[in-house]
Amino acid sequence: MKIVDVGSLTQAAEVLHVAQPALSQQLATLEGEFKQQLLLRTQKGVMPTEAGKALYRHAQIILRQFNQAQADVLNAGRTLSGQVSVGMAPGTAASALALPLLKMVQGRHPKIVLHINENFGTTLCEVVRNGRMDMAVLYGGGNAVQGLSFDPLLTEDLFVVAPEGLLRKDGEVALADLGGVDLLLPCTNNQLRRYVDQAFASAQVVPRVVAEMESSNTLAAAVGSGVGATILPVSAARAVAASADLYLHRIVSPPIEVPLALCESDHLPLSEPAQVVKAILLELVGQLKLDVGLHTLH
Missing domain, CATH: 1.10.10.10 (Winged helix-like DNA-binding domain superfamily/Winged helix DNA-binding domain)
Known part of the structure; x- marks a missing residue:
């Protein structure tokens, strides 16, 4: 090696x-x-x-x-210790779980060293499959992937985040009405982007994508400056909107939903510390559902 x-x-x-x-x-x-x-x-x-x-x-x-x-x-019979690695796909509800997970693990099991890796879903899947990471929280999981198992955590509605005046202030927008709107979206190999593209294709609407970016800070700044609107899951959409005083519009006719899943290896068992971290993560997901609201998280 x-x-x-x-x-x-x-x-x-x-x-x-x-x-x-x-x-x-x-x-x-x-x-x-x-x-x-x-x-x-x-x-x-x-x-x-x-x-x-x-x-x-x-x-x-x-x-x-x-x-x-x-x-x-x-450490048999002693306080749990060891390193546990958790992947978090950026721009997802997973981002809201990272800090609470770190605090709760440190509070309950101070000798567990938590390694949090924010990366794209495809990259996270690969490192989990080859055993270099214990688990990852990401969008997708609907299709079988060799060497991996996916446990559904929650489903989020997609929202448009837009500057003032770009869309009506009624809190909802039909997918067909977005055909002429300048959009800032993740790259085409991003799992979230795939859900967005599939929804537009099903509605026979061609999106006007003017830029592609992954950084939530850059995205918030670009939308805030009036370059265009973006489409995000409700958890990430609220965070971006709050950072730049932007407006949220739930996509309807049809609504777009994306599943968040916990990705693990289907052939490598989790260590005892990793099992404990997984249990805490699932506990936090339950709290997140209540905090964000059951009308947008199922």
């Missing part, structure tokens, strides 16, 4: 405090056991073969499980 990480036998030997001939011998032993060449030597260093990449992925999982086994055995 270290050779692949640094891309050099020499540098890996230095980091590991092992003589390079000894490290080369260990590599040769591995290649002999697997009967496959694992690394290719190039002028720029070394890079893994396809077999090497496969072993690297498994090695990450094996070492992570071994480290967790050590922690579980050493």
Whole structure:
């Protein structure tokens, strides 16, 4: 793993405090056991073969499980400790869960180190599948994905966030009325964007997308300056609207709903600390449903 990480036998030997001939011998032993060449030597260093990449992925999982086994055995009967990693897709209700989750875990289990990673849903799915992250909260989960399981958490209505005067102030807007509105949306590979595009396609409306962005701060500033409107789940829409004194309009005719799900590996068991964090996360989701309102979260 270290050779692949640094891309050099020499540098890996230095980091590991092992003589390079000894490290080369260990590599040769591995290649002999697997009967496959694992690394290719190039002028720029070394890079893994396809077999090497496969072993690297498994090695990450094996070492992570071994480290967790050590922690579980050493701390049996003691206060829970260890690192737990949770992914949160930006621009989702998950963002509202991050800080409460951190506070509650620290309050109840101060020796658990919580690692929160905000990233795109597709990236989070991949790191959960290969065992580099325990779980992730993201939109989607309706379609089966090999190596992953999805537990539905809640469903959110989509709202338009717009500057004053762009839309009527009646709190609702028909999807057909958005055809001529300048829209600022996430990139096309974003799961939320896919739901929006599908809804427009079903209504036979062509959206006028003038810019694509992922940052909620940039999005709020752009909408606040009058560049256009955006479409977000109600939790994120309220946060953006509050930050820039904008107006919310629930999309109707038809309404658009997006499911928020908890993503886990379907073949790697959660450690005891991760199970505790998951239980706290589900507790917070229950509170979020009540706080936001059952008429927009189901």
